[in-house]
Ligand SMILES: CC(=O)N[C@H]1[C@@H](OP(=O)(O)OP(=O)(O)OC[C@H]2O[C@@H](n3ccc(=O)[nH]c3=O)[C@H](O)[C@@H]2O)O[C@H](CO)[C@@H](O)[C@@H]1O
């Protein structure tokens with residue numbers, strides 16, 4: 556199991572190349588299941604989750620190859636096994652995204668229930684309810700969602716779907732099911748995260764008829780078949796936001812190439828209020844900061860609000876800023892696992908239920924900490940960059956799920972950080 560060793564106190568300067576978004580690449584890999592023609596995706600990040608998704612697709616009989624330049628070629632023509640087994644699904648929530656496209660193209664699917672994870676219980680009841688409204692019969696048997704088109708037919712039908720809450724992967728599953736369904740589907744209360752319009756644009760380039768993506772009401776007119784396409788995955792706004800917080804905390808001047816400021820309004824606004832300079836420039840976003848910033852209170856909500864996937868990283872910044880801030884997590888019920896680890900670094904944070912109160916301290920002190928989930932890991936790396944002495948972040952397999960060579964990118968802008976493999980430390 557790898558660890559990261561960070562010696563804090565270095566300012567950051569230079570350029571970082573922001574990768575394609577994990578949360579766009581994963582549904583887009585699943586969208587390739589909707590056609591028997593080849594699909595090419597560019598700007599696919601090098602992540603453990605992408606490796607797992609490719610394994611999942613190959614296990615179905617899909618031909619999938621990736622090169623070193625971030626291009627993935629998928630041919631779902633030979634698919635013969637519309638199933639996502641537990642062994643592959645357990646590590647990755649996004650595997651639930653196989654359900655919609657498999658049902659749409661084959662009229663049946665067998666997908667393991669995704670495992671619970673550290674941030675909350677993460678049920679899939681809304682996915683099931685929505686697909687049932689489109690004519691699917693879905694039962695849960697031995698931990699699997701066993702789905703087929705009602706009455707033994709092959710095509711789902713259009714429906715009006717209003718989910719109880721805004722769900723990102725739910726909206727994506729419905730989109731991918733609806734593009735091949737008979738008739739019109741209307742998604743009310745749809746998620747608006749930038750990964751949704753990116754997926755919709757890909758589906759449109761495959762021949763789908765979609766309107767309203769990027770808003771809370773999406774109209775889809777089903778078509779009989781889709782063709783192959785070439786698509787470029789949108790830049791990762793959460794990776795970019797993580798680097799923004801890292802520079803704001805450590806100080807410095809960094810250009811985030813390919814980052815989209817217009818996808819990060821809520822985070823950028825808070826950083827500017829905190830005292831950082833963040834500007835959209837040709838081809839990216841530039842961030843400058845020096846000294847202690849002012850702590851900012853915030854509340855996570857659906858896009859375009861403050862993203863839950865940025866809560867831990869911004870909390871790390873608040874922990875060393877001046878003043879006291881309140882952080883309210885409204886999306887997931889257990890997403891403060893980083894707090895106890897930050898306390899080990901000398902942070903002053905109290906939390907109760909959905910709310911954490913962070914009293915900024917002048918200096919954190921390096922310690923050994925344990926990553927508990929993906930963004931918690933990123934927040935501990937940020938804290939390590941500003942702590943004095945050495946910080947060892949253990950269990951970084953969580954980080955590798957969703958960040959494309961984070962330590963190499965940080966080293967490239969001046970951080971003192973190295974990956975240590977278990978063999979070396981044993
Ligand atoms: C692969 C991917 O894109 N993951 C993102 C996606 O996760 P994901 O799509 O799993 O998250 P959702 O948007 O579905 O979850 C939002 C809320 O709805 C609840 N819910 C959701 C579905 C359901 O059937 N029943 C239910 O109760 C969830 O428990 C949660 O409280 O959006 C989250 C919220 O922005 C992000 O943190 C994740 O990074």
Ligand SMILES: C=C(OP(=O)(O)O)C(=O)O
Nearest residue numbers: 647648649864929930957
């Ligand atoms: C929670 C996240 O991802 P996932 O939904 O893949 O677990 C995340 O990206 O922060």
